[in-house]
Amino acid sequence: MISFVKSSVSMLLFAFSALSYAESPPPIIEPEIDYKYNVNVESYNPNTLTTTNCQGTLISPSWVLTGLKCIKNVTLSETHVIALHSNDSLGIHLVKKAYKFKKKKFALLQLDQPVATSSEITLLREPLLPEHGRFAAEVVQGLGYSTAFNIKGKNKKTARHNTRPVEFEKNFKGGAWVLKTHNLGDVQIGLTHTRYQAIQTASIANKIDRIVNANSGETVNWIDRQTLLDTLACEADGSCIEPPLPPECPEGVMDCGNVCDWNDCTEPPLPPECPEGVMDCGNVCDWNDCTEPPLPPECPEGV
Numbered sequence: 001m002i003s004f005v006k007s008s009v010s011m012l013l014f015a016f017s018a019l020s021y022a023e024s025p026p027p028i029i030e031p032e033i034d035y036k037y038n039v040n041v042e043s044y045n046p047n048t049l050t051t052t053n054c055q056g057t058l059i060s061p062s063w064v065l066t067g068l069k070c071i072k073n074v075t076l077s078e079t080h081v082i083a084l085h086s087n088d089s090l091g092i093h094l095v096k097k098a099y100k101f102k103k104k105k106f107a108l109l110q111l112d113q114p115v116a117t118s119s120e121i122t123l124l125r126e127p128l129l130p131e132h133g134r135f136a137a138e139v140v141q142g143l144g145y146s147t148a149f150n151i152k153g154k155n156k157k158t159a160r161h162n163t164r165p166v167e168f169e170k171n172f173k174g175g176a177w178v179l180k181t182h183n184l185g186d187v188q189i190g191l192t193h194t195r196y197q198a199i200q201t202a203s204i205a206n207k208i209d210r211i212v213n214a215n216s217g218e219t220v221n222w223i224d225r226q227t228l229l230d231t232l233a234c235e236a237d238g239s240c241i242e243p244p245l246p247p248e249c250p251e252g253v254m255d256c257g258n259v260c261d262w263n264d265c266t267e268p269p270l271p272p273e274c275p276e277g278v279m280d281c282g283n284v285c286d287w288n289d290c291t292e293p294p295l296p297p298e299c300p301e302g303v
Contacts (some may be wrong), residue, residue, distance in 0.1 A: 035140045037058045037059075039081050041079070042080055046078060046115060052069070053170075054066055055192075057191070059212075060220050065107075065109075065188075067174035070107060071195075077188045079095040081117070091116075095110065097109075098110075106201070122185060123202075124201065130152060132225075134151065162196060167196065176191050255296070
């Protein structure tokens with residue numbers, strides 16, 4: 001079995017149009033885990049004694065979206081998905097059922113057990129077209145890093161993109177390309193199909209919804225195209241990025257606007273309680289001027 005950690009270092013490279021270009025990133029040692037929705041898909045074919053190693057994305061706890069060419073074996077018993085769990089441990093999941101879309105070149109995998117993860121990807125429901133302009137896309141190459149590409153939309157009829165002159169390795173198939181946003185998180189707009197071609201996932205949006213809901217009751221995170229475009233536009237000019245919330249002040253420390261001030265905004269200490277028989281002259285107890293006058297002596301009976 002090919003190691004997930006090893007394969008994650010050389011995962012997906014992708015371009016969205018023929019004009020896209022990128023250089024291979026330098027090797028990264030012990031990368032931070034930024035793309036927890038990224039998974040490794042391995043399919044063993046006992047007839048040919050070969051293993052197909054691909055990428056995929058977790059679109060809900062029990063469902064993985066990947067490329068059609070990633071599933072080549074006769075039975076699903078030799079197909080498994082390696083995913084990152086919420087405690088940052090790797091888990092191997094068997095594939096319960098595979099739904100193949102031959103015309104669209106996608107495969108939707110149902111896992112035998114849901115993945116305990118902290119992140120599922122959000123999918124774009126409608127395709128990006130040429131009139132929508134160009135975008136800065138992140139090509140997820142593993143759990144810890146990605147490569148940036150300048151991309152543009154494609155004809156709605158095909159929604160496929162010639163990636164030449166960029167050529168991709170075989171195990172990059174099925175990997176996600178995403179648009180990163182502050183307010184929406186990562187939004188997947190497509191995946192790598194072959195060494196020279198990429199396709200948008202919106203072409204099977206309705207089929208994904210129908211299959212996932214009917215067979216598991218789970219839901220997929222979708223975003224419509226106009227919301228994504230509006231979010232990208234307002235984040236570019238800074239009009240819709242909310243400022244970070246100020247930190248909460250510790251108990252007993254007042255909030256002086258934006259930050260906690262330990263010097264000027266501390267709550268004044270409570271005055272000490274005066275001993276019994278001593279008056280409180282405002283802020284402090286005064287033993288000299290504010291003592292209660294002594295009671296006059298009681299007169300003897302009959303006086």
